[in-house]
Amino acid sequence: MKVKKVPMRTCVSCNQSKPKRDLLRVVRCPDGTMVVDLKGKVSGRGAYLCRERECIERGISNRRLERVLEHPLDPELVQTLLETIHTI
Ligand SMILES: [Zn+2]
Numbered sequence: 001m002k003v004k005k006v007p008m009r010t011c012v013s014c015n016q017s018k019p020k021r022d023l024l025r026v027v028r029c030p031d032g033t034m035v036v037d038l039k040g041k042v043s044g045r046g047a048y049l050c051r052e053r054e055c056i057e058r059g060i061s062n063r064r065l066e067r068v069l070e071h072p073l074d075p076e077l078v079q080t081l082l083e084t085i086h087t088i
Contacts, residue, residue: 009048012068013059016050023048024056024084026077028069034077036084045069053085 007020025037029044037046047068049059059065060081066073 011050011055011059012047012064013049013055013062018050020048022051024051024081026065026069026081028071032071034069034071034074036077036080038084056081056085 008017009020009023009025010017011023020040025040025042025046025048026034027037027042027044027046028034029042035042047059047065049055049065060073060078
């Protein structure tokens with residue numbers, strides 16, 4: 001049986017492996033700014049989270065996101081993430 005290849009990534013919050021497009025990518029750019037990469041085009045160190053409120057909130061609150069990105073989260077980034085939740 002042939003399996004179609006879908007790029008999989010692991011959510012830093014729940015450790016589940018999911019198709020990349022079902023995840024939210026947070027990127028720490030080389031200049032230290034952190035962005036939510038909705039289009040998958042930003043280069044830098046990335047962390048993935050499920051597009052689910054629970055995973056995003058948990059990833060922020062238990063500092064998994066900070067650990068993976070090796071950088072404290074900007075209040076602005078947290079704000080953007082929380083706003084993103086409402087659009088999901
Ligand atoms: Zn998750």
